[in-house]
Amino acid sequence: MALLSLNCISFSYGRTPVLKDISMDFEQGKIYCIVGKSGAGKTTLLSILSGLAVPDSGVILYNGKDIKDIDKYEYRSKYIGVIFQSFNLITKFTALENVVLSMDIAGVKGSQRDKKAKALELLKSVGLDEDEANRRVLKLSGGQQQRVAIARALSYDAQIILADEPTGNLDEETQNEIMEIFCTLARQGKCVILVSHSKRVADSCDECLTLSKIK
Amino acid sequence: MYIIKNALRCIGRSVGRNVLIGIIVLVIAVSSCIGLSIRQASVNARKETLEGLSITASLSYDRQALMQDFGGMNRGENGQPPEKNNGEFDRDSFKDMMGEMESLSLEEYETYASASTVKDFYYTLTAYLNGTDDFQAVSNSLSDTENTTQTENQNAGFPMGQGGMGKMGGGMAMNTGDFTLIGYSSDTAMTDFANGSAAIVEGAVFAEGTSDFDCIISEELATYNELCVGDEITLVNPFKEDEEYNLNVVGVYEKASEAGDMSSQFGFTMSDPANEIYLSYNALQSIADSSLGVSNEDNTSALRSSLNATYTFADVDAYEAFCEEVYTLGLDDNYTVSSSDISAFEQSLIPLETLSTMAFYFLLVILIIGAVILVVLNIFNIRERKYEIGVLTAMGMKKGKVALQFVTEIFLVTICAVILGIVIGGVSAVPVTNALLENQTTAQSQQSNRIAENFGRENSMGEMMAPPNMDNSGKQQVPQGGFMNRMPDMQSMTEYVTQINSAMNLTVVFQMLLIAVCLTLVSGAVSMLFVMRYEPLRILSNRD
Numbered sequence: 001m002a003l004l005s006l007n008c009i010s011f012s013y014g015r016t017p018v019l020k021d022i023s024m025d026f027e028q029g030k031i032y033c034i035v036g037k038s039g040a041g042k043t044t045l046l047s048i049l050s051g052l053a054v055p056d057s058g059v060i061l062y063n064g065k066d067i068k069d070i071d072k073y074e075y076r077s078k079y080i081g082v083i084f085q086s087f088n089l090i091t092k093f094t095a096l097e098n099v100v101l102s103m104d105i106a107g108v109k110g111s112q113r114d115k116k117a118k119a120l121e122l123l124k125s126v127g128l129d130e131d132e133a134n135r136r137v138l139k140l141s142g143g144q145q146q147r148v149a150i151a152r153a154l155s156y157d158a159q160i161i162l163a164d165e166p167t168g169n170l171d172e173e174t175q176n177e178i179m180e181i182f183c184t185l186a187r188q189g190k191c192v193i194l195v196s197h198s199k200r201v202a203d204s205c206d207e208c209l210t211l212s213k214i215k
Numbered sequence: 216m217y218i219i220k221n222a223l224r225c226i227g228r229s230v231g232r233n234v235l236i237g238i239i240v241l242v243i244a245v246s247s248c249i250g251l252s253i254r255q256a257s258v259n260a261r262k263e264t265l266e267g268l269s270i271t272a273s274l275s276y277d278r279q280a281l282m283q284d285f286g287g288m289n290r291g292e293n294g295q296p297p298e299k300n301n302g303e304f305d306r307d308s309f310k311d312m313m314g315e316m317e318s319l320s321l322e323e324y325e326t327y328a329s330a331s332t333v334k335d336f337y338y339t340l341t342a343y344l345n346g347t348d349d350f351q352a353v354s355n356s357l358s359d360t361e362n363t364t365q366t367e368n369q370n371a372g373f374p375m376g377q378g379g380m381g382k383m384g385g386g387m388a389m390n391t392g393d394f395t396l397i398g399y400s401s402d403t404a405m406t407d408f409a410n411g412s413a414a415i416v417e418g419a420v421f422a423e424g425t426s427d428f429d430c431i432i433s434e435e436l437a438t439y440n441e442l443c444v445g446d447e448i449t450l451v452n453p454f455k456e457d458e459e460y461n462l463n464v465v466g467v468y469e470k471a472s473e474a475g476d477m478s479s480q481f482g483f484t485m486s487d488p489a490n491e492i493y494l495s496y497n498a499l500q501s502i503a504d505s506s507l508g509v510s511n512e513d514n515t516s517a518l519r520s521s522l523n524a525t526y527t528f529a530d531v532d533a534y535e536a537f538c539e540e541v542y543t544l545g546l547d548d549n550y551t552v553s554s555s556d557i558s559a560f561e562q563s564l565i566p567l568e569t570l571s572t573m574a575f576y577f578l579l580v581i582l583i584i585g586a587v588i589l590v591v592l593n594i595f596n597i598r599e600r601k602y603e604i605g606v607l608t609a610m611g612m613k614k615g616k617v618a619l620q621f622v623t624e625i626f627l628v629t630i631c632a633v634i635l636g637i638v639i640g641g642v643s644a645v646p647v648t649n650a651l652l653e654n655q656t657t658a659q660s661q662q663s664n665r666i667a668e669n670f671g672r673e674n675s676m677g678e679m680m681a682p683p684n685m686d687n688s689g690k691q692q693v694p695q696g697g698f699m700n701r702m703p704d705m706q707s708m709t710e711y712v713t714q715i716n717s718a719m720n721l722t723v724v725f726q727m728l729l730i731a732v733c734l735t736l737v738s739g740a741v742s743m744l745f746v747m748r749y750e751p752l753r754i755l756s757n758r759d
């Protein structure tokens with residue numbers, strides 16, 4: 001059974017329709033790529049998948065359950081890890097604090113010290129050293145912020161990773177490193193859903209969902 | 216709890232804003248603390264003073280009502296205030312009115328004393344007698360020459376100082392006489408001796424309740440007439456020169472000179488406390504009785520005496536109960552129960568209580584303005600942090616928890632400022648209150664003086680001593696009774712509560728914490744409202 005499945009999802013911002021009759025199954029251990037032109041509704045679809053936006057029609061099933069019946073806060077904080085296109089980090093906090101905070105919200109067990117150690121390790125794996133980890137997000141570069149967002153999404157061991165152009169601001173080498181992380185996660189049994197304009201990224205994914213603009 | 220950790224971190228990351236909020240709360244806290252302390256001081260002062268107060272009360276004819284009746288009647292006739300009636304006060308009809316007012320008899324007084332609330336009851340009888348060539352009143356040379364005016368002046372209702380004499384219906388009878396004889400029913404009636412303002416220096420006080428003609432005289436009087444214990448003095452009825460009474464001097468007393476000295480300066484011989492002769496009630500009553508026995512037919516030559524009874528109470532409640540009970544025991548409605556202790560006590564608290572009332576309104580205004588400022592600041596604060604709220608909720612933090620974090624932040628800042636405010640307020644409350652109280656007391660005294668001036672009296676003693684202008688005397692006489700009743704201690708200057716020692720106590724601290732919680736709730740409610748209204752998608756997708 002699919003971990004997450006979309007059934008005839010339609011969505012519109014007021015009178016402007018964005019998504020129409022989208023159906024798709026997302027399974028464990030696979031990397032999915034959502035592609036489409038700018039403004040096609042990729043970010044909107046991720047918002048629906050993360051429970052932030054409610055579709056006008058259609059059902060989203062998580063583990064066979066309608067996500068309307070799941071506590072949306074629990075769903076957001078524990079089951080999915082989201083890397084927003086615009087990062088959505090708390091800019092007055094340090095990178096480390098952002099990561100630890102998401103662990104706190106998710107209710108990750110363990111002492112603060114353990115959480116900090118785990119967060120540092122994660123930040124290191126996405127290429128941030130301790131100095132950068134303890135710097136306020138505001139003082140990090142765009143690419144560094146993006147990596148903090150990635151580390152944050154991975155920090156609480158979510159089943160599903162939703163990433164909106166996670167490598168958009170990164171150089172090729174770092175892009176590869178990040179993609180390597182996602183591949184590892186998929187191999188561990190997670191479901192990774194990416195949005196990317198990069199053909200290379202799309203090619204390395206298991207399945208693609210192409211969105212097109214509705215006239 | 217990560218919420219508290221987050222709250223602390225957020226406070227730390229925006230020090231400027233929180234210091235601003237803190238300063239505002241601090242100002243509110245310090246002023247509230249002082250305001251509450253003033254209120255507390257007022258409550259404390261009332262309680263402490265009441266506890267230590269022995270309450271005495273007396274019954275008096277409601278002269279004010281009588282005066283009003285009288286004034287109204289006169290005005291009805293010619294449409295003019297009584298004193299302007301051809302420039303002459305209608306003294307005769309006034310005296311008629313006064314004559315109708317019967318003084319209460321001892322039996323009546325005793326009936327009322329049977330009220331369950333009365334703790335103790337005593338009475339004094341006052342009479343005025345003249346001296347002889349061998350026994351003369353202490354007087355200063357100035358007043359000697361003006362003997363007639365003195366008498367008139369005395370009728371003008373000057374309080375006669377001691378022993379509650381001021382409360383007897385003075386002024387109704389032409390009380391002439393060099394000496395004031397006061398007969399006491401018991402030792403407790405001799406309040407000056409009981410409270411230490413008078414003491415025996417030679418001999419002893421006459422036996423309690425004795426019918427023997429034993430008396431005690433003042434040291435001045437003894438020196439002036441070269442008398443000592445064991446001597447005999449002779450007094451005569453001022454209305455009938457050949458009616459003589461002999462008293463044995465059994466003791467000489469000394470009185471702490473206080474307000475009494477003032478009246479001696481006024482030149483009223485008999486109101487000079489030195490000319491007060493004390494004896495037992497029974498002795499004086501038998502003198503009065505025998506005088507009545509030998510007087511002429513219409514009793515005009517009989518010795519005038521007036522009875523004055525005092526009831527004591529265990530506490531204010533008992534006094535208040537008595538005020539009602541006494542009428543059920545048959546007291547006429549025209550009589551009122553009054554307690555100089557309570558009115559003096561109330562009077563002494565006026566500045567503090569005025570201050571307390573002002574403090575209350577001040578507190579209200581401060582709290583309202585403070586709360587409005589905090590709410591406005593908080594609205595700006597929360598709008599600024601809209602994005603943060605969006606991020607936190609998008610990450611799955613429950614809105615309730617986000618709101619709780621925001622409220623916690625406000626609470627932590629508020630409580631710190633309030634605690635600092637309690638410390639600063641606690642240190643400054645006493646000096647500030649005392650300084651305010653001093654102003655208030657001055658204002659209060661000035662007001663009393665103005666009232667005195669309204670009554671046609673200048674505040675300076677010199678003016679008061681001026682020989683009374685007959686045209687004016689009626690005017691003086693009329694309001695005097697009521698005025699003095701209300702302000703029993705005017706002459707000796709009311710002792711206002713002008714100092715408080717400590718105002719802070721747990722009640723104030725508790726109230727302050729309550730204020731902190733209320734301020735938090737008020738400004739926190741705004742945060743909650745906003746947090747609950749925000750939808751993360753909207754915030755995150757509509758970034759300005």
Ligand SMILES: Nc1ncnc2c1ncn2[C@@H]1O[C@H](COP(=O)(O)OP(=O)(O)OP(=O)(O)O)[C@@H](O)[C@H]1O
Pocket residue numbers: 013016018036037038039040041042043044045085756757
């Ligand atoms: N809050 C909103 N209100 C109204 N219209 C919106 C809103 N957010 C997005 N849209 C519109 O919906 C459409 C889809 O937007 P979306 O952000 O999903 O595009 P996208 O595929 O992610 O584009 P990009 O590749 O540039 O990120 C766009 O036309 C956009 O203008």
Ligand SMILES: [Mg+2]
Pocket residue numbers: 042043044085164
């Ligand atoms: Mg997008």
